Amino acid sequence: MDARYLTYVSDTTKVDGKAVSDTEAWSDNKLNVKIGDLGTGKSVSITFKVKVIAVPENGIVHNTTQATGTDSKGNVVTPPDASVDVPTDFQDGKLKMDKAVSDAKGNDLNNHEVKIGDTLHYDITAENVNEFGMLYNVIVKDDLVKGLEFKTGTLTVNGKAADDKNFNGQNLKINIGDLKGKEKVVIGFDVTVTKDADGKLDNVALGSGTTPGGEVPETPTPGTKNPIKPNPSLEKTASQSELELGDTFTYTITARNAADASTWYNAVISDTLDTKHLELVAGSTIVNGKSVSDKDVWKNNILTASIGDLRSDESKVITFKAKVILIPENGKIANTAKGEGTDKDGDKIVPPDATVEIPAVKNPVPPVKPGEVTPPTKPGEVVTPPVKPGVTAPGTVTPAPSQPGVTSPTTQKELPQTNDADGTLLSLAGIGLVGLAGFVIARRKKAKN
Known part of the structure; x- marks a missing residue:
């Protein structure tokens, strides 16, 4: 039988x-x-x-x-x-197709975002849902989208290992035989998400066969959906850790896309220069190793640089120089870089802003050296030259002792020391001036008489 x-x-x-x-x-x-x-x-x-x-x-x-x-x-x-x-x-069989995607633990991943390097498990179910019908030579096909790669040795039919030759590159084609009424067959296999993955990794399987009444047209499964997104980031650094008035330094902006992410398309980097405190050094802008004209990337002190597409684990660098023209009251010079691009489907992808803040100090006033004349700080102000300890300032008249034979403490301190040649010369010059003044006064009185 x-x-x-x-x-x-x-x-x-x-x-x-x-x-x-x-x-x-x-x-x-x-x-x-x-x-x-x-x-x-x-x-x-x-x-x-x-x-x-x-x-x-x-x-x-x-x-x-x-x-x-x-x-x-x-x-x-x-x-x-x-x-x-x-x-x-007889009755014709009726083919029903279904498909599921999960992780290694069996958790449903449909409509979940995935990353490069992830492993996905697919189960394709072909079932004859007509209890009294018959399906013959049922063939299941599945063409994997770009970015999904079949893992050899994982193909099974109803839990039993099947020949990997049923896969030809990205394409599965397997004959699972006849399906009686209410009978079903499950085909399972694993795939790896590769660096070519981009956008929506939708996947659909097809089933076909014959019945006693004729051909069964290809029947699709519901599609599984696993989007993969770009994951860009920005980093901004400065060539100096502290700034002073007049310093010229370099800003570096690095745009990077994560190693497990899809391509970041049409990326644009922007940066607004704080012109109250900084001045762009003309011709100093470099985008990914190439010098660019200021007129091509700067307008109203705003940098707008197109860096193209960033694939997974790719980075691009922008540098420019600035000069400090004014120290802020809070003693900090801050600058922020921004970025914007899209994924494969045109959805906007914006990374977090990158800000660098540099301490800025005011230039210190140099100390006055002994013997130097401090310049006037106000119009008409006369500043007395500094006097060395133990030296009488030029033009100073030493008062006479209050009592014969007694030397005033003040006078004693102001008298030049015998071993101080500079002090002696200054004192003699002062005495000479006093004597000259006395002589002139005496001549004038005599002339009047």
Whole structure:
């Protein structure tokens, strides 16, 4: 009995109307009954019931009976086979396709974002949902999108390992045979997300076959969706950790896309220079190693530089120089870089801003050295030159002692020391001026008399 289409109904076998046990009459879907000797004109009737579990493609259930025995001399006698063809009132099978995506732990990943290097598991289910229908030669196809790579050794059919040759590069094509009513087959395999992954990693499988009534058109599964996004970041640094008035230094902006992310498209970097405190050094802007004209990237002290696309784990660098023209009251010079781009589908992707803040100090006033004249701080102000300790300032008249033989403490301190040549010269110059003034006054009085 062809077990593909028929199944025996237990305890229904009879010989000439008498029940025969299944263990005595059946083994591996084969009937084997001993009926003894048949005399001339004698006959034996054997009956049993079967159930149609599938319909052959031609719609006819075929069954054949064979018999053997011996004659009186012991010679084997085999009568012709007896066959019967039973047409079936068949129905077409109905194919239903489904697909699921999960992680290694079996968690559903449909509509979840993925990253480069992730492993995804796909299960494709093909089912004949018509209980009384039949599907033949069911073929399942799955063309993996760019960025998904089949992992060898992971293909299974109903949990049992299948030949990797069913995969040809990115394309799966496997014949899972016939599907009886309500029967289903699950095909499973793993894929790796590669650096070529970009945008929406939608994936659809197809199933097809035939029924007793004709061809079954390709039936798609619902699509699985796993988007992959860019993950850009900005970093900004300065060539100096502290600034003073008049310093010229370099700003560096680094735009980077993460190693597990998809391409960041049409990236643009912008930076607004604080012109109250900084001045751009003309011709100092470099974009990814190439010098660019100020008029191409700067307008109203705003940098706008297009750096193109950044693939996964790629970075691009912008540098420019600035000069400190005024120290802020808070003693800090801050500057911020911004970025903007899109993913493959045109959705805007904006990384966090990057700000660098540098301490700025006012230039210190140099100390006045002994003997130097401090310049006037106000119009008309006269500043007395500094005087060395123990030296009388030029033009100073030492007062006479208040008592004969007694030296004033102040006078004593102001008198030059014998070992101080500079002090002695200054004192003599002062005395000379006083003497000259006295002489001039005396001449004027004499002239009047």
